Amino acid sequence: MDEQLGAxxxxxxxxxxxxxTLPDAVRLGLDLVVRQSGRGRPAPPREPRVPESPLTGREREIAVLIARGLSNKAIADRLxxxxRTVDGHVERxxxxxxxxxxxQIASWVAASSAAR
Incomplete structure (x- = not known):
């Protein structure tokens, strides 16, 4: 730190x-990084990623929404x-x-996101 900022x-x-405190130090550090990077605010958290699988792109998208706790109706509204289409995707x-x-789908998404 001394080398970059001066003693x-x-x-x-x-x-x-x-x-x-530690939480305040973390916030301060993040604020400093954001200011130095030239961005106005930190990047939003990344969506969980689903590992390589036999699922289609739409099924992977639905799996992520299931992991976020959305009901089939809420997923249908969002997409x-x-x-009934969501029901079919979930069954497949x-x-x-x-x-x-x-x-199990939600756990699978969470476990694969944690592994990355």
Whole structure:
């Protein structure tokens, strides 16, 4: 830090922020990174990614929405398709992945996102 900011500036920062809690320090660090990168705010969190699978693109999209806790009706509304179409996609996903519940689909998406 001293090399990039200079000893005097780094010392002043240390003095000013000596009593900062860990969460506040993390926020401060993120703010500094954002300011130095020239962006106005941090990038939004990335959507979970589904691993290579036998699922179609639409099925992977629905799997991510299931993992976010959306109901079939809410997924249908979000994707502008009928709830019955979502039901069909979910049934095919369960069959392709050899799962028996939506919870397994959500866990599968979460586990694959954590592995990346």
């Amino acid at each position: 005097a500036t780094a010392g002043a920062i240390r003095k000013d922020h000596a009593g900062v 502008t398709i009928s709830p 996903m369960l069959r392709k992945l050899d799962f028996t519940s939506r919870t």
